[in-house]
């Protein structure tokens with residue numbers, strides 16, 4: 001790979017490919033950080049949906065503090081993928097989670113993007129090694145896995161594939177930091193990256209409990225928001241559990257509770273996600289929403305995340321380069 005032509009701190013133009021929940025969230029984030037953003041999505045109604053998403057996110061972003069010059073008017077919606085990539089200094093791909101689609105799309109993006117420009121995929125699970133197979137220059141392709149909504153949740157997990165250049169990974173990690181994200185750079189591909197690996201374990205248990213009639217969706221959600229979720233916003237599960245060992249810390253915690261973990265760690269296979277479980281989850285979520293629409297819940301979530309960031313002293317700084 002050639003050295004990326006633009007330093008991470010000098011990037012002004014970002015391209016977002018795919019403008020659904022996550023692509024649209026990235027667009028909102030980069031606009032709020034003061035970038036010129038070009039978006040492309042093949043769906044006919046994508047421009048209208050994207051502008052709706054950005055408009056819904058803007059009050060939260062304004063509350064957080066916009067970068068100097070940040071404006072929704074700096075969004076361009078391109079007519080073709082080639083047009084979207086022609087002047088890109090960084091590309092974030094957020095197309096549907098389908099391996100063949102990602103492989104073809106990343107090859108097309110590689111062909112359309114100026115040489116040396118880094119292209120990141122938002123994939124929530126595919127290793128880049130499996131996605132970079134069709135690209136002429138796989139060395140600039142990597143994963144930049146965000147969390148929903150990307151305009152409020154700081155974390156991005158960055159990891160390359162077997163054919164990704166180390167300098168592309170370093171460049172992307174630095175760029176995301178400059179763009180106000182909190183970055184974990186992984187030195188190897190791990191199934192599910194880090195956070196999804198953890199979320200998937202929790203999620204598997206939640207679906208088991210609903211499938212077996214052991215708990216309702218509302219009880220599962222309340223058990224986290226009224227319980228461990230309060231701790232996890234500022235202290236992760238490992239240090240939190242070290243405190244469960246009292247003055248003996250993690251050593252006492254493991255000696256005390258370790259043997260009793262054998263049963264929960266081994267008793268369950270993955271639940272069967274059949275029609276009945278799907279419907280039970282959908283009905284349970286409708287019930288838990290208590291009449292609130294998706295738009296109501298998005299606004300509630302956004303305000304909640306801002307309140308937690310504020311309470312834990314983690315509001316981003318106002319300028320581009322919130323990490324500076």
Ligand SMILES: NC(=O)C1=CN([C@@H]2O[C@H](COP(=O)(O)OP(=O)(O)OC[C@H]3O[C@@H](n4cnc5c(N)ncnc54)[C@H](O)[C@@H]3O)[C@@H](O)[C@H]2O)C=CC1
Pocket residue numbers: 017018019020021022023040041042043046093094095096097101105122123124125145146147148
């Ligand atoms: N939804 C979530 O919570 C998270 C999703 N992700 C990842 O982000 C990516 C996108 O997921 P979502 O935004 O949830 O999906 P989505 O379904 O909301 O959006 C996907 C968008 O891609 C567009 N699209 C379809 N074919 C395309 C193509 N060939 N080229 C470009 N765009 C195309 C669709 O029109 C749609 O607007 C996936 O890889 C997913 O794993 C990552 C983190 C969280």
Ligand SMILES: C[N+](C)(C)CC(=O)CC(=O)[O-]
Pocket residue numbers: 124146147148196199
């Ligand atoms: C549902 N999901 C697996 C796509 C979620 C993520 O990948 C991260 C998140 O936002 O929780």
